[in-house]
Amino acid sequence: MLGSWRPRTLVKYVPFRYLPGVAAAVAVVVLVALGLVEEREYWSLERFFEFRGARRPTAPIVIVVIDEPSFFELNKQWPFPRKWHGEVIRRIAADRPLAIGVDLLFPEPSSMGPDDDQALGAAVEAAGNVVLGSAPKIEYRPGIGVQWDQNIPVAPVRRGAIVAPVQMVQDDVDGHVRKAPLRLAVPDEAGKDQLRVVDAFDVQLYRLATRAGLRAAPLPRGDTVLVNFNGPPQTFPWVPYYKVMVREGQPEPEVERGFFTGKIVLIGPTSDVLHDVFPTAFARGSEQMPGVEIHANVLETYIRGNRVQEVPRWISTVLAAAGALVGAALVIRLHAARALASAALLWCVLTIFAYVGFLYFDTWMRGMAGTLGLLLGYGATVVENFVREQREKRRLSQFFSPEVLREVVRHRDDNSLGSTRRLVTVLFSDIRGFTTLSERLEPEQVAEMLREYLSEMTEIVFRHGGTVDKYIGDCVMALYNAPFEDPDHAVKAVRTGLEFQEKTLEVSRRWEEKLGVQIRNGVGINTGEAVVGTMGSRQRLEYTAIGDTINLGARLESITKEYGVSIIVSEYTHRMLKNEFMTRELGQVTVKGKSQPVKIFGVLPGSLRKHPRVALEAAAMLLLVGVGETCRATTRDISEGGMALGGVPETWAAGTEVEIRCEGGLLPKPLTAAGIIAWRRDGLAGVKFTGLDAETAPVVADYVATHAR
Structure with a gap:
């Protein structure tokens, strides 16, 4: 069955006008599946953070920062002696903090000797609640193969400490840090070819703090979480590293006793010199966030239990496809300008809804795919409408004046061209003796004359608000009061007939000079009900009118020569002329198939009056x-x-x-x-x-x- 499928099959199940919307829906689903919208999605998430603004942290977290003032006050370049780190840890531990996290790496022995490592290790062991960072990584080495580098602190430093990986999760899309790992795979110390799963740095600190009595929300499930960032750098309290040390000439550190009591204390660099900064929702470009403060935001997220929850991606994808269909439907049902306003309003409502969900429920729904779907559906349908309108205009321009054509296109969806019974005035005009005339001229000359004559007559019809129904050889059939209402339709039809006479004389004079032939025409006009609208086959539609009213109009045109007048109108048309024209009664005529005769009148040129x-x-x-x-x-x-x-x-x-x-x-x-x-x-x-x-x-x-x- 699949082998027999053709693109046309889709048209059987989807209305043609919705095909651009369907195509847009398919396109946006493919774009989402390929990840081409992901960067814009994360961009929108960061805008939500910006609109929300910074908020005060509630978790008891403080950061001891190795910053530029510390380098200046201590008059020392990096790396600092490890015994200094030990002194800082001892000072902090003396206040009985909930936990201490050191966001520094000590994978190699100190260049200042083993005593330096021993001093730090002793302080860590004495504190009993320190988490040291590691940075395991995998490398490919030629001739050796895949190698794991544990990057854990050396043995003298890590005694009595918990060692946990401190890696950040940076998105492949733009390198921003948005997620934090709950656990990571690291090489087993027993055998580097084996892996074991361990809790991440922030999870270990969370566990130490909760065991020490901190009331916190349960840890979220899964491997990673979207971090609910509190704000830009320094949203959490910063204490310069040098203020925690006892410096020469000072009996006590500048930080008062008890400052760290009951808090989670993080130690880490914030100086750009140490290259431990990353782009986040609140810190981009030149102002990036230190890794140690990212850990503070992660801990705050765990403790408050307010991680950003993602709406399942498949729901966002379905909404994106629906957005494309809605965008198309708006264009189909409304005028393009109103559709654009409606689409903009819908987008605003959905964006506000998504933002409220983020602000009050910490929930993030990907919205850029939906926005793209709405735009694609709207745009594709507008383009299709424009192309179709131009095609329709070219087809209908031979029937309608530019003014009427604009109205027809504007009201194309309200059945203006549908077949309906309505009151119309029909005009038939024919060149007298055209067959005999054609025999005297070459076919090319006849075609040129007809083209000139019909063009002149068509302009007159359009000028008086008429619609050219069709050309039948040299005959012009025109309708008035269709497709739109015109209370003066009968008067305008007669004015058209009178102008036909004048213009025919002009054309005749030109052709008499050129080929020595004269042309005259007769006009028949009738008013009555007829069925008017688009008719024909699916392959070819025409806007026309049918009924006895039309037949009588054609009959009146055929007897103008017999009565010796140029224009004959029926009694039905005559009643609607309101003495606008000079007329005279010609008698009665019986139409084939009708038993009752109809009075007819000749219309005289207005100049005679x-x-x-x-x-x-x-x-x-x-x-x-x-x-x-x-x-x-x-x-x-x-x-x-x-x-x-x-x-x-x-x-x-x-x-x-x-x-x-x-x-x-x-x-x-x-x-x-x-x-x-x-x-x-x-x-x-x-x-x-x-x-x-x-x-x-x-x-x-x-x-x-x-x-x-």
């Missing part, structure tokens, strides 16, 4: 532009925008360009004009002036003004 008309009876000669055919006619009325004539052949349909010369009647002089037949009714032809020469225009204006009074 702008000018008052006055009666005029004069002889006129009309020339059909581009054809050369002429006719005699009689004028009936005239305005500055056009005139009505009788006797014009019925074959001269609306949209025909003509040249007119008329004279006689009450005209003071002959008139010459260019125009277009705007309408035909009752044997009359209405001509809209498209050009009046310089002499004719004032004559027409004066005639109309005089006879309109």
Whole structure:
């Protein structure tokens, strides 16, 4: 079965839009498994320590430090005589401390002779509660093989003492000390090839102190613990080494009697010269923490029982994967900006929750993987959305204006393009005689003309808030009031049709000059309910409308030439025009499949209504532009925008360009004009002036003004 699996199989079980989130979840799990997030996790833990700040230690711990002032006051370079260490231990032991820990190594005999070692050993033995440090290590020596170096104190020094390893656990990630070992494997003194497990330095001190009466929490289980650091260096009390010694000229040490009573006393170097400093949560860079104070923090953690408890890593990993899915879901369900704000709020809540757990319950949950998951899920889905939006925009830009397209993309998730029944106005526009025209031209010329014509018409549709449903050859189908509500949809459709007529004349003039052909178009407009939305197969979807309303719109466009008008609207559209346009009733038409006829109206150019008309009876000669055919006619009325004539052949349909010369009647002089037949009714032809020469225009204006009074 596994051999037949394909990546597409995943799509069957995971919604496509969630795939970026799933991919982000898988990626973050892999990153966690490879340990690539671990350094950032520990970085976040250290930030928690910083936000919490330093706190006062509660365990009775004091550190005798071998610091720079001690070198200066004692006027001695390192190493100090071991008998000095013995004197310090005797002074401390005289106060009956709980335990004494010496964070110094004595693996070789003293360079000052055996008496030096004997003096230190005698003091250690007399105290009876001293833990000395060792540093066992493993080395590979050529020709010999693997060798263990015990690095334990020499025999004269360690008599009567507990010897325990003092190694720090430094992370491989960044070298910081965060954990302390409870026990370590060391070479057995009986045979260096054998190992034995012993308690670590701090555990031995803990045991001595509790046996001496210190009340403390039980030791934690396991091999290592996360240390709950109290603060930066010197958070625990420091006593300079020289103040514990009896110096020349001073009968007593500077430290008063009883100062060390009931305390755990650590002795160790803090001077940078001795290179026993390490980076920790509170000490990084140039200010690192002395190893002896790290031991103090470890002891405090054991005594208080407040080790930092890690939430199991698998839980953090699951939360990281969930974060990726949540980040993706937010983008899918919300707008990108709101999703980002929600993701930021969620991150803040989870971070506060994790910090509260750390602050009050000493619990650490790895949060950087979750943060990374949230960012990856959000980012991957935003990128996928952007790519998909651009793809959708390119596909939908042929149907919607840029303004509508922005709204469509913005509301893409609220089913704006889903199939719904709604009131729409549909417009059909077709080039008359296109088939005959195509036969006269080369295919390349037809394609170029169509591209120019359809581009001009599309711009007009978009300008009036319409949606281009489709192109059918030379036919344009446009919708209004879809996909978004527009109360003026019928008016805007008619305005589109009127502008179609004007723009078609411009295109026609260009093509007449280029190829000697003219084009005219007819427009049919209907208003009613239709099913609108994305339709088609899974391989190809289109935004379209279906229903009787659409069929009637197409029928009206097909009969414009028959009625001698350029634009026909149905009675349903006519009711919504609110006297916005000049119309005339043309009659009724029956649509195939319907028994009830529908009233239809012709829409006249708006310019015909702008000018008052006055009666005029004069002889006129009309020339059909581009054809050369002429006719005699009689004028009936005239305005500055056009005139009505009788006797014009019925074959001269609306949209025909003509040249007119008329004279006689009450005209003071002959008139010459260019125009277009705007309408035909009752044997009359209405001509809209498209050009009046310089002499004719004032004559027409004066005639109309005089006879309109």
